[in-house]
Amino acid sequence: LVAIVFCLCVSVSTEAAVPIAVFPLEDLAAGRSDVNLPITRVLSDYLKQNGNEIIAENAVISFMANHRIRKVGMLEAFNVLQVLEELRAGFVLTGTVHQRKERPDPTLALSLSLIRTSDARTVWSYAGSVTTAEQRKALGIGEPISTDELQYLLLDEMFVSWPWQRINEMQEIGAVNLDTVHLQPTYARPGDEISCRVTVRDDW
16 A cells, blocks of 8 residues: 655736745856855846845855755756745746956856746756956946946846746746645555545635
8 A cells, every 4th residue: 555645736826926046156257166145146136126026145045054055056956846845936046157357358257047946947048248348438438347347237138138928927826825635545556546625725
């Protein structure tokens, strides 16, 4: 006899924003793998100011500590599924700062991946770079002079291709709180018929 373990997912229409968990960006600019929290925070703030719901940074860091996630820039599929369960995020955003230098010309290069937590599938990716040499203007007026200024130009470029369609598709899916789930019989053999009765809570 085999005990039945049953998981039920129910979808309903909702207009709630889909939370995105932005994980710390990997920084390879110094020739070694490191964490770049300043650019991660700028990225999170930029996305939030442009209409996205962002999971709090301390919640993401606590999640990483609880699951002993030390490598940044990517996330294993099973960890992505745990993000859905524990942080209730519809997407995970990971990325890497590939280049960040101030001399001779300030340059910044970045890649990002947006991963859907329901199936750990990458639904959007971006790779771009910007340098002051490309932004030079007559007399140097209004010209960016550091990577701190370049990062906003790069994020503007990134946001042009931001996958709103994918995110809006997820906005149509929400969680329903179940009151009770009754399965009969409790134990079954392969080929046996199983019946299920679900009661939905009336406060969702």
